[in-house]
Amino acid sequence: MGFSLTSPAPEKGDPTAKNRVWGFFGETQQSHRENRPQPKQPRQGNRLTTTKIALGRTYWPSRDPLGERGGLNLYAFVSNSPIMHLDVLGQEIKPCSDFDKTQVVGESTYGRTKEQNNKEIETNGCGSAGSRWVPDSFLGEVDFTPACNEHDRCYSTCGADKDDCDEALKNDMVKECEKIFPGWYNFDKRFSCKVLAHTSEIALELAGGGAFEEAQDAHCFWECCKAGK
Numbered sequence: 001m002g003f004s005l006t007s008p009a010p011e012k013g014d015p016t017a018k019n020r021v022w023g024f025f026g027e028t029q030q031s032h033r034e035n036r037p038q039p040k041q042p043r044q045g046n047r048l049t050t051t052k053i054a055l056g057r058t059y060w061p062s063r064d065p066l067g068e069r070g071g072l073n074l075y076a077f078v079s080n081s082p083i084m085h086l087d088v089l090g091q092e093i094k095p096c097s098d099f100d101k102t103q104v105v106g107e108s109t110y111g112r113t114k115e116q117n118n119k120e121i122e123t124n125g126c127g128s129a130g131s132r133w134v135p136d137s138f139l140g141e142v143d144f145t146p147a148c149n150e151h152d153r154c155y156s157t158c159g160a161d162k163d164d165c166d167e168a169l170k171n172d173m174v175k176e177c178e179k180i181f182p183g184w185y186n187f188d189k190r191f192s193c194k195v196l197a198h199t200s201e202i203a204l205e206l207a208g209g210g211a212f213e214e215a216q217d218a219h220c221f222w223e224c225c226k227a228g229k
Helices: 145-155 162-180 185-208 209-219
Strands: 002-004 024-027 053-056 058-059 102-105 108-116 220-226
Touching: 002 102, 053 220, 108 209, 145 162, 145 209, 209 220
Parallel strands: none
Antiparallel strands: 002 024, 053 058, 102 108, 108 220
């Protein structure tokens, strides 16, 4: 609305007086289009890019088809790690050939990354799957449980090297042997104990592959990937 400084003062009974403001005449005119109130636009729903921020987490509007295997956060995107990843348009999908291992869940294909998920690591001494070749003790005097627990944690660390984990177990077992059987007078027991440690490493090299893969599958993020060329 524009105002004219040259308009006469309103007179009593003037029908246009209501259009005069503080003595100025209000001339009705159309403003620019940009200044007009705009009607509400319908929201463009996009399932791939729609997110909701709550408690510092970013979620997809639908549940992750990978389910519990994807971690505790069943409705998160970008591998349950919105802080470390950013995919604003929802278009960054890597080819499955970029991953060492893939799996199909429903109609989607996922690749195993080398990033740790939020699943709690469980240890159960020397009785974990695939490590039954490692004894719990030597002659009931040397306890290998702490070494086996550390081995479980190593297997469950995403991106870990299996050979390094097995070698670390052997070294920990050897340390226990040396701690329990010190001195020259315990040479025979210490030697036999060390032989057991080396034998356990060899056994895991031959038969521990399945346990290592299961642990990696459970504790690594799985990222949606594009199958085919």
